[in-house]
Amino acid sequence: MSRLPQGYRRCIACRRLAHRQEFWRVIRLASTGAIALDQGEGRSAYLCPTVACFNQGRRKNRLGRALRSAIPDSVWVALEARLSVTICPSLSEGSDG
Ligand SMILES: [Zn+2]
Structure with missing residues (x-):
């Protein structure tokens, strides 16, 4: 992994760099190998x-x-459900195109 500024992560789809709070986090749990969202090691x-x-x-x-x-x-179902609540017209002003 290349070095990133503190707290920054890269999107696995578009490679955009942003603070990790701006992203969804998906984790393959070390303990069980199950896929989890947001939290886990x-x-x-x-x-x-x-x-x-x-x-x-x-x-x-x-x-x-x-x-x-x-x-x-x-x-994917869980993430798709989030899409509808995350994308809000008031947040899309000043698009970063
Ligand atoms: Zn992206």
């Missing part, structure tokens, strides 16, 4: 909470490759 991958990165992570299996594990459908 293990190998982590970060994904922008956007439709574009969700789709890339899913269709191109970027997330599965980043975690070296199959991503269960339940994880």
Whole structure:
């Protein structure tokens, strides 16, 4: 891994660099090998909470490759549900295009 500023992570879909709080965190738990969201110890991958990165992570299996594990459908269902609440018109002003 290249060195990143403190607290910064890179999206596994678009490679955007941002503070980790801006991303969804997906973890392959070290204890069980199960895939978890937000919390847990293990190998982590970060994904922008956007439709574009969700789709890339899913269709191109970027997330599965980043975690070296199959991503269960339940994880995608949970993330897809978040998309609808995360994307809010008031947040999209000043698009960073
Ligand atoms: Zn992204």
